[in-house]
Amino acid sequence: MxxxxxxxxxxxxxxxxxxxxxxxxxxxxxxxxxxxxxxxxxxxxxxxxxxxxxxxxxxxxxxxxxxxxxxxxxxxxxxxxxxxxxLEYRAGPHASMVLGPDIDTRIFPKHxxxxxxxxxxxxxxxxxxxxxxxxxxxxxxxxxxxxxxxxxxxxxxxxxxAIEDQSDTIRVAPRAPAQGAKMNMDKRDALLSEWAKMSDTHQFNRITAKLGMNRLGAYRAALGTPWVRPVAPDCVEPFLNAVSKAAQKVILFVGNPGNIQIHWGKLETIKVMGPWLNVLDPMFNLHLRADHVAEAYVVEKPTKRGPAISLEAFDAQGDLIFQCFGQRDGDTDDLATWHGILADLPTREEALV
Known part of the structure; x- marks a missing residue:
């Protein structure tokens, strides 16, 4: 303290x-x-x-x-x-999860x-x-x-x-510094080769870790390929409005080092309040500082069910703010509406400093 x-x-x-x-x-x-x-x-x-x-x-x-x-x-x-x-809690040595139609989380207990x-x-x-x-x-x-x-x-x-220690003070550790983008251009060819072979989005973190990169670094390294398209950081508000207007179901991830929480479904009521972009629905609320979005990317990853294409936003320190994927509405849904929403987002032309 x-x-x-x-x-x-x-x-x-x-x-x-x-x-x-x-x-x-x-x-x-x-x-x-x-x-x-x-x-x-x-x-x-x-x-x-x-x-x-x-x-x-x-x-x-x-x-x-x-x-x-x-x-x-x-x-x-x-x-x-x-x-x-x-509902269902599944424990794991490194990662755990809660599974259910409404509460869906990925948990990293060491934090x-x-x-x-x-x-x-x-x-x-x-x-x-x-x-x-x-x-x-x-x-x-x-x-x-x-x-x-x-x-x-x-x-x-x-x-x-309740635990035995009910004292009113705790000792905390220093906050870990922001990692920023970890990029290894010497491994770019290996990254793109492994990327093309993916069959599940969960393989991505293992690939980047093996190559000495992180998510943002890999996206920057892959610029100029079909896998990653940089989009304007101010695209999030029109993106949310387009998802709402189209009644497009999404899978929206927001997390921190210890917990990732997932929303499945529509984003219906979008309201702007100062710097905050808000989704205000009966079972789901989102509050996003639009002015914190420094980089945003449309990212494609191969899977067994076809390409998984997401919008992902990062802050000025390189930390992930959110990921959003399209949710298939039945086995026959080809996500054409979702892909169209992402295709309409303006490409960021200027280079990163």
Whole structure:
């Protein structure tokens, strides 16, 4: 914790700035969001925080007991909110997942360092959530109860998951620096050869890692080939409007190092609010800082079912903001509408500095 701020100081700052979101207040105070949350460990009036087991293997199989919830995953530029019930949890040594028609996530447990059950008073009653953070104290996933949730399951779940250490401070690690684009032009021919042989999009990360590149570096290396087309960074708003107008189903990924959350379906109600592009649908909300999009690409990857073509956006530090693929509507759908939407996006002509 920042040396000059005690847990009491943080609680006072939160009381004085009750309408400021935790992430924004933490940044203003020079601490992590997890340090702000843990400062309320115990009961402080109607504000109650319980430290709970952070590992997804312990927590996520239990979340289905809460019934319908809102799952939130975000990065610095985009917030992805999906309503549904946590169903099948599949654990893995390096990656786990939640599978279901509404909540679909990919989880990387080594990043899950801190967990909290949070109860906050609001004008509409107590807002209950489970919140999970990485070693630097940055949010990985938050799970909010709704009016329709099984509130009777909350207390037993929190009691079972509570850990012995209920102190109001934590020690966080420095945030990992942005990786930027890792590109190895000496391996460009090998990249393109391996790319052409792909049969599944999940092979891509293994190919780039083997060649000493990352996603953005590989896309930059492949410029000038049919696999990658750079598009104007301000294309996202017209893209969302085109998807909405065409009633095109999509598969939309937003993630951070510890959690990737996936929306399947349409994007119907698009609203612009200042720098934010928003999807405001009953079961899905997206909040995207359009001004954070520094690079965007239409990317094609071969698969057994035909080409998988996506729109992918990156921020100025080279971090992935989102990926969006077309969702097939039945086995006979050739995704012609989706391909047409992407083809209409303007190509970025200027070179990267």
């Amino acid at each position: 920042t040396e000059h701020l005690t847990a009491s100081d943080i609680r006072s700052a939160k009381t004085d700035a009750i309408k400021i979101r935790d992430r924004d207040l933490a940044e203003k105070l020079g601490i992590s969001e997890a340090q702000l949350v843990v400062a309320f460990a115990g009961t402080h009036g109607a504000h109650r925080v319980t430290r709970i087991a952070p590992h997804p293997d312990e927590v996520l199989p239990r979340v289905k007991e809460l019934g319908e919830v809102m799952a939130l995953t975000r990065n610095a530029s985009c917030v992805h909110e999906r309503v549904g019930t946590f 899950w360092a801190f967990g909290f059950a949070v109860e906050v008073p609001t004008e509409n009653g107590t807002r209950k959530s489970l919140q999970f953070f990485d070693h630097a104290g940055d949010a990985l996933q938050k799970i909010y109860l709704r009016e329709s949730s099984n509130h009777a399951a909350w207390e037993p779940l929190v009691s079972d998951l």
